Amino acid sequence: MLRKPLGAGLALTLALLAGTSAIAQQRVLTFNTDTSDPAPKAAFEALIADFEAEYPDIDVQVNLFDHEGYKTAIRNFLTADSPDLANWYAGNRMKPFVDAGQFMDVSDVWADNNLNDQLASAESSMTIDGKQWGVPYTYYQWGMYYNKTLYEQVGAKVPETYDEFVENCKLFKDAGIDCLTTGTSAMWPAAGIFDYFNLRTNGYDFHMALTAGEVEWTDPRVRETFAQWNRLVEPGYITANAAAIDWQDAAALLSQGKAANYIMGNFAVATFKDGGMTDDTLGFFPFPTINPDVARAEDAPTDTVHIPAGAKNPEDAKTFLAFLARPDVQTKLNTALGQLPVNNQSTVDEADPFLSQGFTMLSEASGLAQFFDRDAPAEMAASGMEGFQEFMAYPGNLDDILGRLESDRQRIYK
Amino acid sequence: MFPRPIAQRSHTAQWTYQALLPIALILWLLPLLGIAMTSIKPSSDLAAGNYFGLPSYIAWENYWSVLFDFDLWKYIRNSFYVTIPTVIGAVALSCLTGFALGIYKFRGNLLIFFMFVAGNFVPFQILMVPVRDLTLQLGIYNTPYALILFHIAFQTGFCTLFMRNFISALPRELIEAARVEGVAEWRIFWFVVLPLMKPAIAALSVLIFTFIWNDFFWATVLTTSAETRPVTAGLSSLNGQWVAAWHLVSAGSIVAALPPVAMFFLMQKHFIAGLTLGAVK
C-alpha cells in the first residue's frame, strides 16, 4: 500500500544523494562492519581499496557501525535491510543466525578455493550441519599485557606461575600501582578474566562443559576458580570502579603507568601504542599457571565475514569472500590489524613481538576457546558477565552470584 | 504579584538578589559550562590532566574533527530529514483533528479526544515490538520514513490535545456567522479558522521540532546505519568510538544540541506559549 510511492521517493532521495559519484554501471556491494576502532578501520579501508583495485567494476559501500552497537544492529539489518556482507564471529555466536536461516551457505566458496585445507584450523568453528557459513579472516590471542617500565621500577619479574603473579601484586600495591587493570563497562573484558582463571584452574574440557551448560555453577570446581580470582580481588589489586570504566580507559591506565597488567586481546596493542607505549615498554606473557596439572589452553576468538541470506548481490559477495580468504590478503590485513591470519599459507609479521609470541603460544596450546560470550549462549553469557563484574566489586556476594547463575543455567539450557 | 517585587524591598535585599542571580545561574548550568569548556580544549590538555583549567588554546579543530572526520554532519543532516517532515505532517494532521474536535459537537467527540490524550502518555516500549515489525513489513526499516511516519502518528496525540484546546477557545461567533452565510465547512476551516491558528501552529512547530530532534529511543529502534541515524543515536554510537576523548564527546554534544537550542532562543515566545498552554486555564 505505502510501499510503492515511498520506495520511489527513497530511490529518488538516494539518487540525489549519490549524485556526486556518477560512475555508471558499477555493481554495488554493501558491507556492514563493526570495525570502528582506528586500527581495524584503517585495515579494512586498505582491504577494500585493494579489492576494488582488483575488481574495478565492483563498488564496495561500507556501513561502519560502532563496535558495541553493531551486535544489536546486526539482528535488525539481517531481517530487514540485508547488506551483501557482514562481520561476525565464529562458533556459538553465529549459530542463532545459521539456525534461523539468516546466513548463506558458502561451502562452495570453501570448496572452490581449497579453503578446507588453507583455513583448516578454523573449519570446525565455521561448520554447522556439515556446511560452512562464512570465512574467518583473523584470530588473536588473549593474555597478559604488561608495562615493562613498572616491572623494572618495583623490581618484579615476569611471572611463570600465578603465585609469583600474586607476589608481584604486593610490590605494585606498595608502590601505589594497580596490579591488574580492567574496564568492564561493556562487560566482556570481565569474561576474558574469568575464562583464564577457569582454564588455568580446571582446564579446557571443564571450561567447554561449563559454557555448554553441562556443569553446575555451584560446583566446587567453579568455586575454586573464583577463589583463585579472589586472591586479586580481596586485597584490592584490581583497579577500583572497573564497572564504570571503558576498556580503552583502562588501557590508558596501563600506558600512563598507573596499572601494571591487563588481561586483554591482542587488538588492544594498537590502543596501548596510541597511548604512547612501544615494544620496549609494552610486554606480553601468557596467563600464568595456576594448577600445574592442567594443560594450557588459550582464548583465541576468530572474527569472520558472512553473506546474509537476504544479500542482493551474492555473486560478488562470494568473490569478496574468496578474496578475503587468500593467503596474501590475510597476511596484509592481519599485519595492519596486528592480529594473526587464519590462512595457514599466510605469513605472520615476525617483527611484531606480540604476534610472534602469540603465534607460538597458540600453536603450543592444548585447546583454543573462542571466548566466554562466543562459547556460551547469549543469555548465559549476559548473566555470566554481569556476575563476573559484580564479583570484582563485591567478592562477598559470590554465593548469591553463583546461585543466580545456576538458576539461569537451568532455565537457559532447557 | 508573588513574591513581593524586589523593588519594594530594602537596597540590601535588591543588591543581594542581583548578586545571587548570576551565581545561581552558574551553579545551575555548571555541567553545561564544563562541557562547553572541555569542547574547546585540545586533547593534549586532557592528556596532561588539565581537566578544569582554562584551555591552553582554543581548539576549534575539535569541532571540525567531530563534524568531518567522524561525519557528525551526516547525522545532523539525517535529523533534519526526519524532523522537518514530521513537524509538517503532525501539525497538518492535528489542524484537521483539532478543528473537528474543537468545533463540532457529536457523539464520541470526547471519547476520541481522550483517546488521543491517553495515547500520548503511553510508554514507548509497549509500541516497540509491533512498530518495529510493521516498519519491517512496510519495507521502510532503516530509512527516514520509518521515523517520520511513526513520529507523525504518535505526535498527533499531543498536537491534537493542543490544537483542540486552542480552537475551542476561539470565538464561536465567527464560525456561526460564516455558517449563516452558507459557507461550506471546509471553507470555514481554510479561510476562517486556519488564519487564526497561526500562533498555535508556530508554537506547536517549535515544540515538535525539539521533541523529535531529541528523540533517542525510536532512532535506536528503527534505524541502524550512519546514513539514516539521527544525531542522538549517532552521538551514542560515536561515543563508543570516542572513549576517553572527552574533548570530542563534548564538541559532539554541543553540536547535537545546537539546532533545538537555536530554535528555542529564536522562537522563545512561541515555545513557552506552546509548552504552557493548558497549564494556566
Added chain:
Amino acid sequence: MTALPDAHGPKRSWWKSNQQALTPWLFLAPGIFMFAVYVIWPIYASFQFSFYDWDGLSPKKWVGWGNYQELWGDRNFIISLKNNIIWLVLYMLAVPAGLGIAIFLNQTVAGIRIYKSLFFFPFVISQVVVGLMFAWFYAPNFGLFFKLTEWLFGTGTAVLANPEYATYGIIVAGLWPQIAYCMILYLTGLNNVAPDQIEAARLDGAKGLKMLWYVVLPQLRPATFIAVVVTVIGALRSFDLVSIMTNGGPFGQTRVLSFYMYEKALSEYGYRMGYGAAIAVVLFLIMMVFIAGFVWKMVRDERGH
C-alpha cells in the same frame, strides 16, 4: 480537499444536509488512521506478543502465561521495578524545586528574561547530551564530582560505578531538565495569579509561606497538575539516560523497566521479543493507573466547563 465529493454533483443536496455531521469525521480520518495504525493497534499487538516466545528470526511459539511466570522470578525484573519506584518518588522533587526557582525568578529586574530562558534551557537539550554531560561530571578519577568528593572526603566517589548510588546519580541528571520544565510551567502560572487576591491577603497580614500555601498555590493548581503529569510520565519513560550513562550497569543495578524491556527484546544478548513485550505490558499497566487518573480529572474539568 479531494476527499470531499464534487460540490456540483447530483448528491449535492444530500451532502448539504449532512455536511455538518460528516465533516468532523472526514477531518478526523487521517489522524485517527495514523494513530490507530501506530499507537492503538501496537498496544493490542504487544499484549499478544507477550504470550509468545519469539527471537525475531524464527517462527513464534505460543507459551501462554509463561513469560509472565518467568517475570515473577526474574531478579532483574524486580530490580527494575524497584528502581522505577525510586525514579517516580524522587522525580517528584522536580515539582517543588521548579516552583522554588520560579518564585526566585519571578521578579522584574533588568535582564531577568535572559535569566529565565537560561534557567529553562536544559529542557531543550536532548537527554542523550544531558546524559553525556553528567557522565563526564561523574567520571571516575577526573570528573568534577569525583574530584569534589575526593577533596571533601579524601576518597573520590565514582557514582556510576557504585550500585548503590548510580541510580540516584542518573535521577539527578534527569531532574535537571525536569526542574526546568516545571519551573517554566510555574513561571507562567505565577504570571496569571490574580494580583487583587494577593494584595487583599497581604492587607490581612499574610506573608511568605502562609501566603504561598493558602493564596498562591490554590491558584497554581492547573500548573501543578500539568507539572505532576509530565513528571510522572517523564519518570516512567526514563530510558535515554540509563542507556547513555550506565547501560543498566553496574551489574544491572540501574535498570528500569523501560530499559530492561529494550535490553531483553533488542539488545546484544537479548532478542526475546515475547518476554520484552511482557515487560512492556507490565510497564503499560503501571502507566495506565496514572493515565486513567489524569484523564479522569481532565474529563471532569471538561464536563465542568
